[in-house]
Amino acid sequence: MPLAYRTPDSRFANLPDYPLKPHYHMLREGLRVHYLDEGPRDGTPVLMMHGEPSWSYLYRHMIGPVVEAGYRVLAPDLIGFGKSDKLTKKAEYSYALHVAWMRDWLDAMDLSNIVLACQDWGSLVGLRLVADTPDRFAAVVLANGGLPAGEPAPEAFRKWRTFSKRSPVFPIGRILQQATVRELSKAEVAAYDAPFPTRASKAGARIFPSLVPLGANEAVPDQLKAWEVLEGFDKPFTCSFSDRDPITRGGDAKFRARVPGAKDNPLHRTLRGHHFIQEDDPEGFAAAVIETAKRAEV
Structure with missing residues (x-):
């Protein structure tokens, strides 16, 4: 087994909210x-999947409202994040492995009738699970x-990818703050x-x-296969994109055009x-999840 790091529990003591x-x-x-x-x-499961470089803490303000609406919320930490184990060499990670790890976990949980709520890498992994x-x-x-499949990388993403490779420091909390309008507390x-x-x-x-398959990438064939499945997915598919994200702005258009469940969905x-x-609009995101879950029950 590759060498893995397990963050001490003491690091997670008394986290706010x-x-x-x-x-x-x-x-x-x-x-x-x-x-x-x-x-x-026995509630309908809502699977909340985080992205990069966050963890399940990201959903802390959404879990309560969704549970209060009668749903069961599950929020995993991807391998390498949060309280999950972390491989210590970058070469030991791959997109395919992330999907396989979460697929194994999902199979073990034996869930069905799932409502997926996802953002950032949570969508790259989560939508592959759907497919x-x-x-x-x-x-x-x-x-x-989104679910990129070899498209050119936006300029904002190219800068982010370069920073992640070359910056001598990688301050996770400050990175979250820089991509959040709301002022986060020090805690x-x-x-x-x-x-x-x-x-x-x-x-x-x-x-x-x-690992994001923007441009040439070994994951592109798997992405294209996943898109073939999504192009037949006629269950409710709601896009809840934000107005100030320079990387994903406009990314909902592809889903609205190609996914049957998104084409006539009034909940976008x-x-x-x-x-x-x-962090910026947990109420709005949670409302989209609850309304979509209700639409799925009709």
Whole structure:
């Protein structure tokens, strides 16, 4: 098994607005996945998937409202993030592995009728899960993300990818703040830094931008296959993109045009905020999730 780092529990003590019980699942490779599991066990499952370089803490203001509406919320930490184990070499990560790890976890959870809520890399992984097992999913809510398949990288993303490769420092909390309109407290910035106390623990966060299949990339064939499935996905598919994200702005158009469940969906909306809309407009994103889940039940 590759060498993995496990962030000490003490790093997560007394995080603001995160009094949530941890749950763990051991993957076949011996890597431990952390996830949150809140709400009634017989409720429709809502799968909230985070992106780069955040973790399930990102959804702390959305989980309560969705649970109060009667749903079961599950929010995993991707391998390399949050309370999940972290491989310490960038070369040990791949897009395919991230999908496989989350697919193994999802199979172990034995969920069905899932409503996916995703953003950033949460969509790159989450939408691949939908494409792999479309019968498991009842609906999708997509915010500030996508499923790139070899398109040219936007200038803002090229700069971000270069920074992630070359910057001598990689301040996770400050990166979150720079892509958020709302002023985060010092404690919130520290909460985003908490999973990453060492340089090696940031390997997964560092490599993620280079794994995005914008331009030539080994993942493009798998992306194209996933798009073929999404082009037949006629269940509710809601786009909730923000108005101030320079990287994903306008990215909803492709889904509205190509995904049947998005074409005639009246629930699309523009949320107010930057890239991490869970921080800037958690109420709006949560409302989109609840309304989409209800539409899926009709």
